[in-house]
Amino acid sequence: MSLTLLKNIIWTAAGFLILLYPTLTLAAPGTDRQETGEDIYLQQRVVDKGPTITAKELIERLTRLEERLTKLEERLIRLEERLEEGQKNLQAQINDLKDFMLWGFGIMIAVMGVIVAGMFSLVGFVMWDRRTALAPAIKKTSELEEREVRREEREKKIEWVLKELALKDTNVATALRTAGIS
Secondary structure (H helix, E strand, O other): OOHHHHHHHHHHHHHHHHHHHHHHHHHOOOOOOOOOHHHHHHHHHHHOOOOOOOHHHHHHHHHHHHHHHHHHHHHHHHHHHHHHHHHHHHHHHHHHHHHHHHHHHHHHHHHHHHHHHHHHHHHHHHHHHHHHHHHHHHHHHHHHHHHHHHHHHHHHHHHHHHHHHHHHOHHHHHHHHHHOOO
């Protein structure tokens, strides 16, 4: 219930009591005033339900009502202040959480970028290393192949020379046959 509505209800009730008070008091038994029909009606409606209220009691009740109303207003103001402070704190926490998440995603993307760059660097290094590691082996293999070709050519030449010599010398021919070279 809003504070303004509560105030209006209290002031309406207080105004109703103030308006009825003189009529009820004057119409009460033992007064000098002559009772009217309206006074009698009001007297029956109100007096039958309870005793009449004096002006002093009415003022005391209104004063207490005003005091309670001011306390309620103060309490409502404090509650609104606490609510606003809570909303500010909640918004600050939400903003902190957003900042944290943005930083987290930024760091995560940076780490992923470093990992991808590292992977490409590793692939490039492996390719370079294989080429440089294979280059000496290829060079050595080609040198060995050249040596083998030269050795075979030399053996063929030596075999040809020995065959030519075996035609002139029988001892060389016998040695060649024994070795399996004819």
